[in-house]
Amino acid sequence: MFDSxxxxxxxxxxxxxxxxxxxxxxxxxxxxxxGVALAMLLAFATLVIGEAYLFAVGDGV
Structure with a gap:
């Protein structure tokens, strides 16, 4: 479905x-x-790693 x-x-x-x-x-x-700061930092790191992965596989802009 994702490919469509x-x-x-x-x-x-x-x-x-x-x-x-x-x-x-x-x-x-x-x-x-x-702590709130640690949770926010790791959540942001998850987003950065995900964007870097998408850029590496060619789906990033």
Whole structure:
């Protein structure tokens, strides 16, 4: 199904999935009792790593 999407739609869905994963990581770490700053830092790092991966495989702009 993902392959049937147009280029801009695939781009949007991929970025929204990255944001959802970053938010889930941040909320999960916060729920485990880590500090807010650490949870935000690791959630942001998840987004950066995801964007770097997409750029490396050719889906990044």
């Amino acid at each position: 999407l147009s280029g801009p739609t695939r781009f949007l869905v991929t970025r929204l999935a990255l944001v959802a994963v970053g938010a889930a990581v941040g909320l999960g770490l916060y729920a485990l009792g880590t």
